[in-house]
Amino acid sequence: MIGLRSKRIISDTAIYVILLVMVFVWLFPLVWMILKAFDTNTGISSITIFPKEYTAENFKLLFTDSNNPYGKWLINTFVIALISCVVSTLLILMVSFALSRLRFKARKKLMNIGLILGLFPGFLSMIALYYMFNQFELTDNIVGLALAYSLASGTGYYIVKGFFDTVPIAIDEAARIDGATKNRIFWQMTIPLSKPIIVYTILTSFISPWCDFIMASVFLSSPNNYTIAVGIRNWTTQTMVAEYFARFCAGSVLISVPIVILFLFMQKFYIAGITGGAAKG
Amino acid sequence: MEDNKTIPTWKQYNRPWYMRLGIAVWDYIKNVGLMLWSVIKAIPFKIWALLLGIGHCFQGLWFRLVHGDWRTKMSYLIMGFGCFSRGPKQFLKGFLLFAVEALFIVFMIFIGGPNLAKFGTLGETLQRPNPNGYGFIDGDNSLSILIFSVMTLMLMVFFIVVYIKNTKIAYDTQLRVEQGKPLSTPKQQLNYALNDGYHITVLALPLFGILLITVLPLICNILVAFTNYGRVDGVSHYPPAALFTWTGFDAFKVVFGDSAYGAAIWRVLGWTLVWAVFATFTNFFFGMFLAMMINKKTIKLKVLWRTCFVVVIAVPDFITLLMMANFFSYSSNTTLTGPFNKILQQWFGMTDTNIDWAGTATGSVWRARMFVIVINLWRGMPYTMLATSGILMNIPDELYESSRIDGAGPIRRFVSITFPYIMFVMGPQLITTFTGNINNFNVIFFLTDGGPTLMSDIGQPGRTDLLVTWLYTLTVNKGQYPEYNYGAVIGLFTFIITAFFALIVFNSSKSIKQEDTFQ
Numbered sequence: 119m120i121g122l123r124s125k126r127i128i129s130d131t132a133i134y135v136i137l138l139v140m141v142f143v144w145l146f147p148l149v150w151m152i153l154k155a156f157d158t159n160t161g162i163s164s165i166t167i168f169p170k171e172y173t174a175e176n177f178k179l180l181f182t183d184s185n186n187p188y189g190k191w192l193i194n195t196f197v198i199a200l201i202s203c204v205v206s207t208l209l210i211l212m213v214s215f216a217l218s219r220l221r222f223k224a225r226k227k228l229m230n231i232g233l234i235l236g237l238f239p240g241f242l243s244m245i246a247l248y249y250m251f252n253q254f255e256l257t258d259n260i261v262g263l264a265l266a267y268s269l270a271s272g273t274g275y276y277i278v279k280g281f282f283d284t285v286p287i288a289i290d291e292a293a294r295i296d297g298a299t300k301n302r303i304f305w306q307m308t309i310p311l312s313k314p315i316i317v318y319t320i321l322t323s324f325i326s327p328w329c330d331f332i333m334a335s336v337f338l339s340s341p342n343n344y345t346i347a348v349g350i351r352n353w354t355t356q357t358m359v360a361e362y363f364a365r366f367c368a369g370s371v372l373i374s375v376p377i378v379i380l381f382l383f384m385q386k387f388y389i390a391g392i393t394g395g396a397a398k399g
Numbered sequence: 400m401e402d403n404k405t406i407p408t409w410k411q412y413n414r415p416w417y418m419r420l421g422i423a424v425w426d427y428i429k430n431v432g433l434m435l436w437s438v439i440k441a442i443p444f445k446i447w448a449l450l451l452g453i454g455h456c457f458q459g460l461w462f463r464l465v466h467g468d469w470r471t472k473m474s475y476l477i478m479g480f481g482c483f484s485r486g487p488k489q490f491l492k493g494f495l496l497f498a499v500e501a502l503f504i505v506f507m508i509f510i511g512g513p514n515l516a517k518f519g520t521l522g523e524t525l526q527r528p529n530p531n532g533y534g535f536i537d538g539d540n541s542l543s544i545l546i547f548s549v550m551t552l553m554l555m556v557f558f559i560v561v562y563i564k565n566t567k568i569a570y571d572t573q574l575r576v577e578q579g580k581p582l583s584t585p586k587q588q589l590n591y592a593l594n595d596g597y598h599i600t601v602l603a604l605p606l607f608g609i610l611l612i613t614v615l616p617l618i619c620n621i622l623v624a625f626t627n628y629g630r631v632d633g634v635s636h637y638p639p640a641a642l643f644t645w646t647g648f649d650a651f652k653v654v655f656g657d658s659a660y661g662a663a664i665w666r667v668l669g670w671t672l673v674w675a676v677f678a679t680f681t682n683f684f685f686g687m688f689l690a691m692m693i694n695k696k697t698i699k700l701k702v703l704w705r706t707c708f709v710v711v712i713a714v715p716d717f718i719t720l721l722m723m724a725n726f727f728s729y730s731s732n733t734t735l736t737g738p739f740n741k742i743l744q745q746w747f748g749m750t751d752t753n754i755d756w757a758g759t760a761t762g763s764v765w766r767a768r769m770f771v772i773v774i775n776l777w778r779g780m781p782y783t784m785l786a787t788s789g790i791l792m793n794i795p796d797e798l799y800e801s802s803r804i805d806g807a808g809p810i811r812r813f814v815s816i817t818f819p820y821i822m823f824v825m826g827p828q829l830i831t832t833f834t835g836n837i838n839n840f841n842v843i844f845f846l847t848d849g850g851p852t853l854m855s856d857i858g859q860p861g862r863t864d865l866l867v868t869w870l871y872t873l874t875v876n877k878g879q880y881p882e883y884n885y886g887a888v889i890g891l892f893t894f895i896i897t898a899f900f901a902l903i904v905f906n907s908s909k910s911i912k913q914e915d916t917f918q
Binding site for chain 2: 130136137140147164213216220225232242243245246249250265269271273302332336347367377385
């Protein structure tokens, strides 16, 4: 007979072992990538698993090789992310406020249409969009790309609206009785009360341009206008990977570190978005 | 006996657990089917209601024309007349309405009209060499005609709405004057924009963006499916050098008919659905079990475990995916093969191991498909883990305690409490993930780029290509002769399939909300 206590110890040990193995499997490729970023052997092929010698040369080359201006890409992506995050955040806040706090005839319909539109990948409309932007010389242009990312972001109101819904409506009503306009309630009450979700929106819309490849690769054609994703992806093509793989790793590590930190910071909102969205609506 | 009906069948404890699970899944599918049917049933009514609404609008338009005074009647010609002709208070309002009309007319004369006139043919004049020297004299550009025509049609709808609103405003102003009520001052009008009409003020810009960036291009790309924009029978139709025109359902006949594409499309759809099912459910179940392990009461360092997995999803996915493609890379030379094969050789003593894990170099279809699903599990599972953790923490402890008192074992507790609870919250999310996976471009594109392409597949998509990556290959990545028309057909096809599932999400989430099983 095994007692309850020893049974628990066995099952816990089993879980710890499984978790340890899994963490190893999950993190090993990332650790390997970080080590590879310091490799003196810059290609993908090598005799050993880990680098034989370590150097910081790959990181230095990111900023000194004028044929592959990583520094320029970094600035481009940063500018795009900045513009896109300001525009997106404003638009999302406006839509969320309207759908959560205001009551008007087409409200339900707009919400439904917004949800359905949000389910389709932007990719389907990219050719016509590219042509339209081309007409106004907004292709191969970082401002154009930033607008393409952000102008339609109103469809992503879901999480913010969910948060606004939790702010008591009585506050609004009290302010209305005191004679505040809805405009004033929006700017001076709802927004200050929603700081955490606004931080979340700013962070997500700031991060997403760093991760996008398709749209950027369609819109940008000259190396000086590349974003990070388009630029370093070229280093993994069949012809380049034999020489540039370590530099790809170095470039990846450099942008991943801040993004990972931001992501860890906002993961609790991510959970709230999923679980809260379904339960509250 | 009445009460029994309201208890879901999977809660009847006298059945074995696997049967209850089966019944739960079956109920879920059945509900989805019923919802779908109710949506389809409602479509004719929706259309009828829309027609009625439009009819009502025109009726009102006619009524106000008949009963309006001369100022109101003039508003039918000159928008805003009913406002600015009644004194300085109403100048601003009238002027804005008039500005809409003026801008619309200017737009129609210079852009809308000329493009719309050619909408039927999408242009007939070819560009021709400039007789005076180099370059060309511009002819028609079919794509530009198409896009601007659609834009014009959308603006026309907007204009009609404002126009009808204008007659309403004119008539209301007339009534106010007749009844001797004071007219609104500019300050009151501004106050309307910040108060009762505030939804218009805040929604105008976002809606404009969505219509311009999402809806307009989407409509255009759907319309391209009915043209020959591409290379058809060896003839190119690329503006500005050449024209394209409407060809009805010809592109559909090629994509679904007796051609290389027709031979491939059902295969690609089949794999897309298989992929979406596996990608969704492997992530869901493994993520759920991982979360249950981490969240077990006696397990310590929960935050640390969670963070280790979350790091993987925090790194941008094009980086992790490209890195994995190389981590598992293969070289015909055993000593130069990728890191994963090296690990097998050096750590596990399989000295001659040299496996093409991604399957693209050696044309192994099944290895390629396993590869994308497994790597997707590595990449996507932490998302489910994260979401499920949040849910597990919310399950009330009393549920478990009372079930323990009733003598329920761990499996019964999982089937009767944990799993239904998770499904309740994650159910709608699951179908959203499913539609997301149908369109999961990144995983396929960065891991295998649709490969392997077998000898028998020449001119066809590869064996891991999804509809959406095939669309990419046909349009963006086709080099000299992109096939936009076929791409658009495939895009439309994907759109319909996604819409089918989107509809389910939409209705199931609504109906699940109405159930108060756990609240």
